[in-house]
Amino acid sequence: MPRKIIIDTDPGQDDAVAILLALASPEEMTVLGITAVAGNVPLPLTQKNARIVCELAGKVDVPVFAGCDAPIKRKLVTAEHVHGKTGLDGPPMADPVMPLQSQHAVDFIVETLRREPAGTVTLCPLGPLTNIAVAFQKAPDIVARVQEIVLMGGAYFEVGNITPAAEFNIYVDPEAAEIVFKSGVPLVVMPLDVTHKALTSKARVDAFRHLGTQVGDMVAAWTDFFERFDVAKYGSQGAPLHDPCVIAYLIKPDLFSGRHINVAIETHSDLTLGMTVADWWGVTDRPKNAMFMGGVDADGFYALLTERLARL
Numbered sequence: 001m002p003r004k005i006i007i008d009t010d011p012g013q014d015d016a017v018a019i020l021l022a023l024a025s026p027e028e029m030t031v032l033g034i035t036a037v038a039g040n041v042p043l044p045l046t047q048k049n050a051r052i053v054c055e056l057a058g059k060v061d062v063p064v065f066a067g068c069d070a071p072i073k074r075k076l077v078t079a080e081h082v083h084g085k086t087g088l089d090g091p092p093m094a095d096p097v098m099p100l101q102s103q104h105a106v107d108f109i110v111e112t113l114r115r116e117p118a119g120t121v122t123l124c125p126l127g128p129l130t131n132i133a134v135a136f137q138k139a140p141d142i143v144a145r146v147q148e149i150v151l152m153g154g155a156y157f158e159v160g161n162i163t164p165a166a167e168f169n170i171y172v173d174p175e176a177a178e179i180v181f182k183s184g185v186p187l188v189v190m191p192l193d194v195t196h197k198a199l200t201s202k203a204r205v206d207a208f209r210h211l212g213t214q215v216g217d218m219v220a221a222w223t224d225f226f227e228r229f230d231v232a233k234y235g236s237q238g239a240p241l242h243d244p245c246v247i248a249y250l251i252k253p254d255l256f257s258g259r260h261i262n263v264a265i266e267t268h269s270d271l272t273l274g275m276t277v278a279d280w281w282g283v284t285d286r287p288k289n290a291m292f293m294g295g296v297d298a299d300g301f302y303a304l305l306t307e308r309l310a311r312l
């Protein structure tokens, strides 16, 4: 039986690839909806980009909702320096024709979790956790109904990317992250420790390009654009495709390895705001709340991505 999922996202080229991977994998998952949040770029762009990606995949029936346009109590921090002015910079894309749903993303999340049998809907956040946390605050009864949250965010050994101590998705809305990490919902976390081990390379991007499809060309072009930032920053050969790790986990969990540990979010210190304090070595007695991944079979990950994108 395919897992029912809601993708909560701030596209973002890597979010876009994650959405494509999900839409190409109906045996493993049914995408009930895509909820956009402010993050990499402001909300009007993330909700538009989500629809552009659905149209590219030819899946115009997937409902797309706009959610929160700012973090719970902070000013929005964006990442145009990574993703470009539109969030999906690369080849120019036409504006989407498919509609944006009129319902607020938070209400869609609440309503869906109340409607579907308890324990049958998985949330897949690929951006700041604002929509999820606001839904949990608004409707605490839904928390126990979530099957699992599989998210991209945080770092332990890699520490941070947007600040020396914090990863972008958690940093943008640390209060939301704290609500989610303390919610008691089973969490699977794909931190930078994993994504920085799944770098693009010429051969891996050429494999997308050689699919000979519009999707393959677009993913290759997005990756080329997105790569330049990390290549310049880290001096690496390629760049991490962060968000598709979440969807790859739903298809082939064995690609990833990690530890079930306590992860707490720093919400006070100016210096380390948004840090994911991960008790990897088990030195506290804080309760375990997350499966925190640390390893990935990168070749297997890229093989899966290429095989699935070929279907679109």
Ligand code: BDR
Residues within 6 Å of the ligand: 012, 013, 014, 015, 040, 079, 082, 126, 127, 152, 161, 167, 168, 169, 242, 243
């Ligand atoms: C995360 O931040 C965003 O820029 C990416 O889309 C990813 O979700 C990586 O830190």
Ligand code: CA
Residues within 6 Å of the ligand: 009, 010, 011, 012, 014, 015, 040, 126, 127, 243
């Ligand atoms: Ca993202």
